[in-house]
Amino acid sequence: xxxxxxxxxxxxxxxxxxxxxxxxxxxxxxxxxxxxxxxxxxxxxxxxxxxxxxxxxxxxxxxxxxxxxxxxxxxxxxxxxxxxxxxxxxxxxxxxxxxxxxxxxxxxxxxxxxxxxxxxxxxxxxxxxxxxxxxxxxxxxxxxxxxxxxxxxxxxxxxxxxxxxxxxxxxxxxxxxxxxxxxxxxxxxxxxxxxxxxxxxxxxxxxxxxxxxxxxxxxxxxxxxxxxxxxxxxxxxxxxxxxx
Amino acid sequence: xxxxxxxxxxxxxxxxxxxxxxxxxxxxxxxxxxxxxxxxxxxxxxxxxxxxxxxxxxxxxxxxxxxxxxxxxxxxxxxxxxxxxxxxxxxxxxxxxxxxxxxxxxxxxxxxxxxxxxxxxxxxxxxxxxxxxxxxxxxxxxxxxxxxxxxxxxxxxxxxxxxxxxxxxxxxxxxxxxxxxxxxxxxxxxxxxxxxxxxxxxxxxxxxxxxxxxxxxxxxx
Numbered sequence: 001x002x003x004x005x006x007x008x009x010x011x012x013x014x015x016x017x018x019x020x021x022x023x024x025x026x027x028x029x030x031x032x033x034x035x036x037x038x039x040x041x042x043x044x045x046x047x048x049x050x051x052x053x054x055x056x057x058x059x060x061x062x063x064x065x066x067x068x069x070x071x072x073x074x075x076x077x078x079x080x081x082x083x084x085x086x087x088x089x090x091x092x093x094x095x096x097x098x099x100x101x102x103x104x105x106x107x108x109x110x111x112x113x114x115x116x117x118x119x120x121x122x123x124x125x126x127x128x129x130x131x132x133x134x135x136x137x138x139x140x141x142x143x144x145x146x147x148x149x150x151x152x153x154x155x156x157x158x159x160x161x162x163x164x165x166x167x168x169x170x171x172x173x174x175x176x177x178x179x180x181x182x183x184x185x186x187x188x189x190x191x192x193x194x195x196x197x198x199x200x201x202x203x204x205x206x207x208x209x210x211x212x213x214x215x216x217x218x219x220x221x222x223x224x225x226x227x228x229x230x231x232x233x234x235x236x237x238x239x240x241x242x243x244x
Numbered sequence: 245x246x247x248x249x250x251x252x253x254x255x256x257x258x259x260x261x262x263x264x265x266x267x268x269x270x271x272x273x274x275x276x277x278x279x280x281x282x283x284x285x286x287x288x289x290x291x292x293x294x295x296x297x298x299x300x301x302x303x304x305x306x307x308x309x310x311x312x313x314x315x316x317x318x319x320x321x322x323x324x325x326x327x328x329x330x331x332x333x334x335x336x337x338x339x340x341x342x343x344x345x346x347x348x349x350x351x352x353x354x355x356x357x358x359x360x361x362x363x364x365x366x367x368x369x370x371x372x373x374x375x376x377x378x379x380x381x382x383x384x385x386x387x388x389x390x391x392x393x394x395x396x397x398x399x400x401x402x403x404x405x406x407x408x409x410x411x412x413x414x415x416x417x418x419x420x421x422x423x424x425x426x427x428x429x430x431x432x433x434x435x436x437x438x439x440x441x442x443x444x445x446x447x448x449x450x451x452x453x454x455x456x457x458x459x460x461x462x463x464x465x
Contacts (some may be wrong), residue, residue, distance in 0.1 A: 051362055079364040090359035094377045104363040107373055156363065 001028035002192060004064050004159060005050065011058030012045055019045045021215040022059070027193070031157075032186050034202035035195045037212035040236065043195040044087075046212075049160045050193070051075075051082045064159065080108060083153030087165040090146040091137040091152070097124070098133045101152045109156060116155065120207060123151040129183050143174025154185075161185065163194040197238060203227045211235040213227055248426075253411035256433050262326065262394040262408060266333030269385065270394065273334065274341025279371075281346055292342070293386045297341035304397050308332040312404045329401035329408075337394050344386045348379035354382060381452050388445030392438045399434075 005027040012020035020042045027033055035043040048054045050061060050076035052068050061068040063078045091100050098120055105116040124130045127147040137145055145168055153161060163182070167175045179201050186192065186205045196202055202209055202223050209223035211230065219226065219235045230236040281292050299307070313326035315321070323331075352375050360370040402411035413430030419424060 053324065053358055058337075065357060065384065076364050079362060082362075084359075086359065086360040086362075088355055090355040092374055092378075103373060104365065105368050108364045152363075180361070197323070 001030055001213065002092055003028050005132075006062045007046075007050075007059065009059035010046070010056055010061060010181070012042065012049055012050060012054060013057045016150060016210065018215055020049070020056075024059075025210070025217065025220075027160075028189065029191050030140060030189050030207075032190075032192045032205055032207045033210055034206035035210045035212060036199060036239070037218075041212045042215050043212050044164050047159045047164050047193060047195060050162065051079050052104070067124070079154065080237065081159045083156060083158035083161045085146070085149050085153055085161070085166050086161045087168050089137070089142070089169075091145055091148055093137050093161075093189065096136055097129065097140070097151075099147045100137070100148055102151070105155050106127045120151070120155055123154050128177070141174055142170045143177045146170065146174075146178045150178075150185075152180055161189065161190055161192045165195050165197070167196070167198060197199045198206070199227060211238065213238070222241050245441075248420070251412060251430065252409070252416065252433060255407065255409045256437060258407070259395065259409035260437065262329055262401065262406075263274055263333065263391070263408055265399045266330050266398070267337055267391045267394050269330070269334035269391070270337025271341050273338030275345050276425075277338065277342035278345035281342070282349065296339045297350070304332055304336050305403065306398050306401055308336060323344050325404045325406035326403060327384060328404060329398065331404050332400075334396050335399055336397070337390055340390050341387065344383055344390065347386075348381075348383035349375060352378045353383040354420060381449075384449055384452065385445065388442060391445075392441055395441070398436065417443060 003026050005025075007023050007025040010020050011018070015236070016235055020229040023042075023046060025033075035046065037043060039241060045054060049056050049069055050063070050068065056069065061223065063082065066074055066078055067077060070076050087230075091097075094104065095103065098117070101120040102113070102116050105111045105119075106113055121130070121133070124133050127150055129144060129147055129151070130146075132140060132144055134145075137148070140148065150166075166182070167178050167224055175198075179198065182194070182201070183205055194206070203226075204223075206223040208220060208225045210220040211218050211226065211232075211234075213234055219232045222233070226235065270380065277292050277295065281289055286422055286445060308328060311331045312325065315328070316323050356378065357370065360374045365374065373443075398408060399410035401408050402414065405411075407415075410430065413426055413433075416429075417426035
């Protein structure tokens with residue numbers, strides 16, 4: 001399979017504090033890589049480095065052969081092909097659900113409105129929110145907002161989807177709706193990076209699990225095998241605790 | 245007294261025009277200053293902050309005198325009382341408006357900038373489609389206040405001989421042999437104008453907020 005993302009010795013520091021300490025990782029098209037591990041080990045920061053929301057202090061990131069550093073136009077070119085879903089949704093509150101989904105394709109990708117609208121409406125069916133198309137974010141539950149955010153990311157036809165703890169800010173009741181949509185996307189063969197604490201989801205849906213602790217990748221491999229029995233003591237202990 | 249009403253109303257129009265023009269220029273200037281402040285280049289920010297602090301600390305009357313008497317001396321151009329008054333009021337309003345616009349921009353959560361950046365929006369696109377519409381709701385209410393203040397301060401233009409509302413009221417008072425009534429009428433006209441502005445502002449605010457409790461979500465994201 002074609003490799004779409006390559007991280008080589010990635011280092012991220014905030015001042016004197018090291019957040020990522022030499023992360024190397026290659027991701028091929030169609031992979032669903034789930035990042036798990038204790039809070040504060042740099043999982044979210046790793047995603048944010050990939051689309052240039054954070055600058056890096058060392059190493060290299062390349063997305064579809066394009067370096068994601070330095071030159072702002074190269075970073076923007078990468079961002080146009082990477083969809084990101086945030087923990088707190090970050091929908092645009094002054095726009096309706098439909099307008100939220102249509103904004104980037106129309107403004108950033110300069111696509112025709114009618115085409116974008118047709119695609120957006122189909123996406124609302126996919127995320128099971130066709131009835132909420134004209135609602136404003138403040139009128140929707142967290143689970144609904146997150147599914148709109150997923151539709152918003154999908155509407156730009158991204159080559160990679162990045163989920164940054166997509167269910168961490170949700171009521172337990174609505175977590176399932178969001179995970180169902182993410183399962184559907186996995187079945188379509190989308191390439192996804194998912195930072196999550198939902199170990200069961202990672203084991204069911206993921207094609208690879210990456211366990212991070214203290215700014216490094218400690219272990220990676222088949223999610224089911226890792227949940228059944230990880231190689232390293234640290235991963236075994238974490239996955240054992242969280243899985244119950 | 246009654247015969248002077250048309251004159252009073254006409255000069256009320258003059259005051260409105262002068263204040264509106266000054267406010268418009270002040271709002272444009274203030275927005276430009278607020279946008280300049282967004283640029284992360286320290287010397288530029290110092291210049292903007294210096295400008296703001298300067299015009300906030302100097303009485304408008306001094307600025308007015310400087311514009312009317314000082315500028316002609318320095319630049320050897322003739323300045324009409326109208327231009328001098330517009331300039332002085334606009335300079336003052338721009339300093340306040342830059343504060344108001346900056347606060348409006350700052351009220352939009354960091355998550356909005358990040359969502360826009362992640363989707364590939366450029367800075368101007370982010371500003372126009374995502375930040376400005378949300379900031380506007382925060383900017384509008386104090387802007388109405390700035391407009392009302394500007395309108396009241398425009399009465400200072402009477403001192404350099406510009407015949408606006410206050411000057412007209414005082415002239416009417418002189419020609420009717422002094423007395424209290426013209427001053428009362430003058431105050432009433434100012435009150436009616438400013439009350440109307442404040443009502444229009446409130447109506448606009450209500451319209452902008454219809455059905456969207458945006459402040460809440462924006463602050464969270």
